[in-house]
Amino acid sequence: MSAHRNSGAQAAKVFNFKLVLLGESAVGKSSLVVRFVKDQFDDYRESTIGAAFFTQVVPVDDSTSVKFEIWDTAGQERYKSLAPMYYRNAQCAVVVYDITQSASFEKAKTWVKELQRQADPDIVIALVGNKNDLASRRAVTAEECQTYADETGLLFQETSAKTGANVGDLFKAIAKKMPLDSQKQNQRTGRNSSSGPTRPTVDLSGSEAASTGNCAC
Amino acid sequence: MPSTKSPRYGDESRISTFMGVIQALIAFFTDTNDTLKSIHVGQHKFVFLLRDPIYLVAVAQTEEPEVQLRYQLVYLYDQILSIVSYSQIQKIFKSHSNFDLRKLITGTESMIDHLADNLMTNFCFALGSVECIRIPPMLRERLGLALKLAKSKNVLYALLISGMKLVTLLRAKNVALYSSDLHILFSTVTSFSSFKMGENWIPICLPKFNQNGFLHVYICYLTPNLCLLLLSSDKSRFSEMSDIKSNIVEKLTKNGDLEKVEEILNEPTYSPAEISIPGLRHFFYRSNKMVQHTSSLFGEPYVKLHEQQSLLEKYHGLWAQLHDRQQASRIVHRVSESESMLGWCTSTFELYATFGPLIRKNTLVNSSNLLIKWVKRNEEALFATHPPIV
Numbered sequence: 099m100s101a102h103r104n105s106g107a108q109a110a111k112v113f114n115f116k117l118v119l120l121g122e123s124a125v126g127k128s129s130l131v132v133r134f135v136k137d138q139f140d141d142y143r144e145s146t147i148g149a150a151f152f153t154q155v156v157p158v159d160d161s162t163s164v165k166f167e168i169w170d171t172a173g174q175e176r177y178k179s180l181a182p183m184y185y186r187n188a189q190c191a192v193v194v195y196d197i198t199q200s201a202s203f204e205k206a207k208t209w210v211k212e213l214q215r216q217a218d219p220d221i222v223i224a225l226v227g228n229k230n231d232l233a234s235r236r237a238v239t240a241e242e243c244q245t246y247a248d249e250t251g252l253l254f255q256e257t258s259a260k261t262g263a264n265v266g267d268l269f270k271a272i273a274k275k276m277p278l279d280s281q282k283q284n285q286r287t288g289r290n291s292s293s294g295p296t297r298p299t300v301d302l303s304g305s306e307a308a309s310t311g312n313c314a315c
Numbered sequence: 316m317p318s319t320k321s322p323r324y325g326d327e328s329r330i331s332t333f334m335g336v337i338q339a340l341i342a343f344f345t346d347t348n349d350t351l352k353s354i355h356v357g358q359h360k361f362v363f364l365l366r367d368p369i370y371l372v373a374v375a376q377t378e379e380p381e382v383q384l385r386y387q388l389v390y391l392y393d394q395i396l397s398i399v400s401y402s403q404i405q406k407i408f409k410s411h412s413n414f415d416l417r418k419l420i421t422g423t424e425s426m427i428d429h430l431a432d433n434l435m436t437n438f439c440f441a442l443g444s445v446e447c448i449r450i451p452p453m454l455r456e457r458l459g460l461a462l463k464l465a466k467s468k469n470v471l472y473a474l475l476i477s478g479m480k481l482v483t484l485l486r487a488k489n490v491a492l493y494s495s496d497l498h499i500l501f502s503t504v505t506s507f508s509s510f511k512m513g514e515n516w517i518p519i520c521l522p523k524f525n526q527n528g529f530l531h532v533y534i535c536y537l538t539p540n541l542c543l544l545l546l547s548s549d550k551s552r553f554s555e556m557s558d559i560k561s562n563i564v565e566k567l568t569k570n571g572d573l574e575k576v577e578e579i580l581n582e583p584t585y586s587p588a589e590i591s592i593p594g595l596r597h598f599f600y601r602s603n604k605m606v607q608h609t610s611s612l613f614g615e616p617y618v619k620l621h622e623q624q625s626l627l628e629k630y631h632g633l634w635a636q637l638h639d640r641q642q643a644s645r646i647v648h649r650v651s652e653s654e655s656m657l658g659w660c661t662s663t664f665e666l667y668a669t670f671g672p673l674i675r676k677n678t679l680v681n682s683s684n685l686l687i688k689w690v691k692r693n694e695e696a697l698f699a700t701h702p703p704i705v
Contacts, residue, residue: 123422128509136512144507145422148517148531151553170513174422176399180518183550 110163112155115276117166118185120213121194122205123173126228129259130194131170134269139260146172149184156273164273166190185213190222190272197227197256198235203243210250222275224253226268231258337372341365353381364388368408369395369416378628380635383441387434390498393522394430397499398423401526429506430499437479438599438627439608441634442665444494445501446480447607450579452695457572459483459703464562465545466705469555471530472546475537477580478505481607482541484702494606496521500532504542510534514560516553535560538573540580587611590689592682596654598668599630600690602698608665609690609697616653626654630667633658637665648679657683664690 119127128146132138135154150170157163169184171177185191191213195206206225213223225247227238240256247254253271257264341363344351354361362384364371371388396404398420407414420427439446458475462485465473471490475482479501486492492500503519504510515534520526533545533556543563545556567573587595590611597617601608617623629649636647637660647658655674659666668686670679694700 132512144425144509146509147422147426147503147507148515150509150512151514151516151557152512172422176419177518180550 111161111278112163112165113276113278114165114167115189115273116169116187117190117192117272118169118171118188119192119194120171120181120185120209121173121226122196122199122202125173125194125196125199125202126259127173127192127194128170130192130226130228130257130265130268131168133259133262133265135168137262139262141260145174146170148172148177149180154269156269158270158273158278162278164276164278166269166273181212182216185217185221188217188221189276190224191217192224192226192268192272193252194226194228195238196229197238197240198229198232200237203227203238207246210252214250222253222272223251224255224268224272225250226254227256228259230256230263231261337361337370341370360384362388364392366392368404368412379631382635382638382640383631386440387431390430390434390440390495391427393495393499394427394502395420396522396526397503397520398426400520400529401522402528426503426506430502433479433502436624436627438610438630438634438667439479439494440498441631442599442601442608444601444606444608445497447605447609447698448477448480448482448580449584449609449693449697450482450576452700454572454575454579455483455695455699457570458567458576459485459699459701461563461566461572463703463705464566465559467555467559469547469549469552470545470559471548472544473559474544474546476501476504476542476544477540481699482576482580483699486702486704488704492521493523496523500544504532504534504544510542511536511539514553514557516556518550533557533560537564537567538577538580540577541573583612585611587614590686592685592689594670594674594678594682595686596669596671597626598666598686600667600686600697601665602694603663603665605698605700607698626669629654629656629669630658633667648676655679659683 119131121127123145128150129139129143131150131152132140135152149172152168152170153165154168155163155165169188171181171184193206193209193213195202210223210225213221225243227240227243244254246252253275255264255268255271257268259265340354341351350365351363353363358376360373360375360379360381362373362375362381364385369392371392373384373388375384395416403419404416407419434440462473462475462483465485471487472492473485475484479498499521500519503517517532517534518529519532520529524530528548529550531547531550531552533547533553534542536542537560543560545559547556564573567576587597596615597611597613599608599610613623613626617626633647633649633656637644637658643660645660649656650672652672654672655670657666657668657670657679664687666683666687668683670682674682690697
């Protein structure tokens with residue numbers, strides 16, 4: 099589904115965007131979503147099986163908000179072949195690693211590469227280092243990831259689903275990155291996309307998504 | 316365990332000798348074109364299920380009959396297949412005969428644990444039928460009508476369940492799932508509390524349906540106790556399933572049925588006292604035609620979990636005697652100090668009933684007949700008798 103404006107009250111324009119979470123298993127993808135959507139955290143979380151779907155609305159300013167349609171995918175290798183189904187039509191992706199596991203950062207990089215190769219060329223990607231409450235066990239520095247994110251054109255944020263640190267800010271930053279100003283195009287592509295399952299794209303006026311960007315929060 | 320020695324639990328080094336011995340034993344019998352089924356050593360029973368490349372071994376010190384341990388292993392094997400499918404296992408072990416199966420099923424520990432616990436505590440696996448929830452027949456019919464909104468060439472099955480129990484279902488013509496597949500499905504769904512949030516879309520292999528392929532299940536809790544499952548063979552149909560769910564919820568909210576059914580699911584099922592049959596303490600009744608069963612609550616003196624567990628073990632004993640391949644009986648009556656139990660198999664039903672220990676034999680027979688009449692009279696409330704087919 100592509101971005102489109104909900105008909106109705108003029109005061110609250112809601113833009114829909116499909117967001118997919120990717121990353122190695124046990125980095126905290128589901129915990130991030132649950133913190134974002136339900137503001138809850140469970141110390142013990144089961145692995146995700148298949149994928150789970152959530153929605154959450156983020157106000158961008160007084161008159162606009164973004165409704166994220168979120169696909170939380172399973173990180174296990176056996177679900178790898180299903181991933182394209184979830185990122186294919188996504189307008190934004192959150193690629194998560196665990197700051198205490200350097201292998202998970204390497205895995206995140208391969209996800210970013212895959213997205214840049216296979217997903218929508220205009221996809222907004224956020225790289226997220228989760229579990230930053232475990233600073234004493236840190237294995238990946240924020241500087242290294244920031245540099246990588248800058249070079250690759252990604253948003254970057256360190257979060258803690260456990261404490262809630264930066265989780266709201268992360269999604270807000272993504273929402274701000276989404277092309278809300280190109281309403282007409284959005285409406286048009288929105289209509290087009292409903293008629294067929296093939297890659298609907300959001301027409302970005304300018305190359306905002308591709309420009310280097312730090313998390314503006 | 317896979318034939319290449321990797322235990323799922325515990326200290327690998329401590330049980331590796333044991334695994335080696337088991338492997339040698341299995342190999343010895345296989346070399347002589349024989350199959351190792353079980354070994355009895357003192358108090359211990361070893362039961363083997365060989366599904367190359369996976370060997371499953373149950374070691375028990377309990378009274379559980381061998382036939383029961385064997386079907387438990389079959390269920391555990393089916394649960395593994397539900398995660399990876401038979402063809403994937405074959406493929407991987409063909410190219411890596413030393414493959415550690417655990418790598419392939421990481422993250423599903425709770426699924427397997429949950430099933431293992433269930434196998435001990437839920438009689439449905441022995442009965443080979445699905446437990447149905449008692450609800451007013453008209454309400455079940457309306458729920459079935461709402462499920463008809465799932466009519467689509469992409470939906471094979473639509474089910475409303477509560478825990479491991481069936482509320483009602485809708486199935487496509489020419490598609491019938493085996494109850495063992497439904498058990499695997501229900502056990503999978505109930506093993507993850509995270510399914511209670513959001514909408515879920517999971518691949519699952521139902522081994523009796525097709526051990527080489529995956530179905531996709533849409534899982535969404537409509538209320539805290541009522542869960543909707545939509546089975547599709549097409550992995551790209553999530554949004555259609557989600558729309559179907561919205562329509563069903565809209566319909567059931569409008570007529571108030573969602574609230575009604577949740578109220579019923581919140582309350583415990585019927586007690587033996589409610590049926591008021593002389594001497595009856597507890598029972599299971601399986602309808603062979605519907606492949607569904609019903610059971611009363613555990614009343615006195617089976618209030619504590621271990622008391623219920625010990626009664627279940629006795630039911631398993633009755634079941635094993637009724638289903639002994641060599642000398643199956645139609646009726647089994649066992650009397651002990653604590654209770655008098657009846658197991659009765661006919662072409663239309665199976666009954667497992669518990670009475671007080673002092674009940675006279677003719678009262679037990681009369682009471683059992685009364686119970687069967689009660690079930691017949693309440694059939695529409697106790698079972699999903701006419702689930703819609705589209």
